[in-house]
Amino acid sequence: MMMEKREENREVTAVAGVSPFVADQIEGIFDIAFDSGGDKSSQGFLELLGLQDLPGFFDLPAPTAPVEATPSEPPPDSSAVLNFPATPNSSSISSSSTEAATDTDPAKTQPQEDEQDKTQKIDSKGGKNKRQKRQSEPRFAFMTKSEVDHLEDGYRWRKYGQKAVKNSPFPRSYYRCTSAMCGVKKRVERSSVDPAVVITTYEGQHTHPSTVLPRGVHPALPPPLAAEMAPPPPGGLGCVLPSLQPKELHFPYFTSYLPTPPMDFRHVSAGIITALSGDLRECKPTADILNRDHGLLQDVIRSDIRNKKE
DNA sequence: CGAGTTTGACCCGCGC
DNA sequence: GCGCGGGTCAAACTCG
Numbered sequence: 001m002m003m004e005k006r007e008e009n010r011e012v013t014a015v016a017g018v019s020p021f022v023a024d025q026i027e028g029i030f031d032i033a034f035d036s037g038g039d040k041s042s043q044g045f046l047e048l049l050g051l052q053d054l055p056g057f058f059d060l061p062a063p064t065a066p067v068e069a070t071p072s073e074p075p076p077d078s079s080a081v082l083n084f085p086a087t088p089n090s091s092s093i094s095s096s097s098t099e100a101a102t103d104t105d106p107a108k109t110q111p112q113e114d115e116q117d118k119t120q121k122i123d124s125k126g127g128k129n130k131r132q133k134r135q136s137e138p139r140f141a142f143m144t145k146s147e148v149d150h151l152e153d154g155y156r157w158r159k160y161g162q163k164a165v166k167n168s169p170f171p172r173s174y175y176r177c178t179s180a181m182c183g184v185k186k187r188v189e190r191s192s193v194d195p196a197v198v199i200t201t202y203e204g205q206h207t208h209p210s211t212v213l214p215r216g217v218h219p220a221l222p223p224p225l226a227a228e229m230a231p232p233p234p235g236g237l238g239c240v241l242p243s244l245q246p247k248e249l250h251f252p253y254f255t256s257y258l259p260t261p262p263m264d265f266r267h268v269s270a271g272i273i274t275a276l277s278g279d280l281r282e283c284k285p286t287a288d289i290l291n292r293d294h295g296l297l298q299d300v301i302r303s304d305i306r307n308k309k310e
Numbered sequence: 311c312g313a314g315t316t317t318g319a320c321c322c323g324c325g326c
Numbered sequence: 327g328c329g330c331g332g333g334t335c336a337a338a339c340t341c342g
Binding site: 164165174185 | 330331332333334336
């Protein structure tokens with residue numbers, strides 16, 4: 001219910017899946033970011049993610065336990081998992097999805113057809129059988145450390161189910177975008193490894209603008225360009241680099257090309273974005289964007305901290 | 311009263 | 327074929 005929307009004291013903690021050492025650093029940074037006065041609520045999550053673009057961020061010590069160990073997640077599939085080496089240098093920003101392996105699946109590149117297929121199945125079976133397990137729509141998951149399960153992301157969601165997750169004390173909740181004709185879904189669950197970590201998986205693409213227009217969205221970006229830069233991301237999240245190495249994760253790009261707003265990450269400290277879909281195009285940042293992002297960085301991080309990082 | 315949540319039942323895919 | 331687990335439906339319920 002809306003009970004999840006209460007204004008709790010959101011703890012500013014660590015990036016999910018990052019070692020305590022890193023977490024401590026991040027925490028410090030975010031404390032600054034949030035305590036610097038002004039409208040905290042306007043701090044978009046993806047802007048915060050921009051912090052991860054800090055040089056050497058991903059060179060920091062390894063996480064103790066990969067977040068991907070989430071029981072609900074299937075074992076990494078080489079074709080489905082982002083190219084995050086399972087080395088100590090990786091931030092365990094990895095995930096997988098069974099359908100992501102079907103890169104060549106036509107349905108994947110043509111969600112419309114998939115929808116049609118769904119409908120056909122409904123018609124053919126009639127009655128209650130509207131289920132369609134096949135998840136060929138692009139999926140997009142990320143992990144956040146948050147006290148609240150259901151994070152604000154600018155869209156309205158309706159919960160349509162909840163299931164207990166095997167090997168996890170925490171249930172998984174299923175949400176659907178309340179907007180008509182928008183079939184975007186999202187799953188929210190807590191990691192059994194780290195209960196503080198919320199794993200949110202978006203599926204599908206919003207066919208409508210969000211109800212909120214937070215910072216980080218650049219309306220000036222012409223739609224065609226935006227489309228070229230990044231496919232309309234599920235859940236309003238941005239493009240994903242197809243063959244990611246930790247150091248190549250330039251999260252500000254997400255921010256820059258977001259056609260839909262990022263979440264209200266007052267609730268979270270930071271997140272890890274993980275692509276679950278193979279239907280992704282490479283982001284092509286421009287100098288302008290880089291400059292802009294740097295500006296954002298300046299907004300968020302004290303200069304002396306930045307210098308230290310650099 | 312409408313919108314959203316809860317929850318048990320149902321269906322499907324997959325592994326054995 | 328069977329059982330398990332994930333995903334979805336839909337009636338009942340809650341809340342504003």
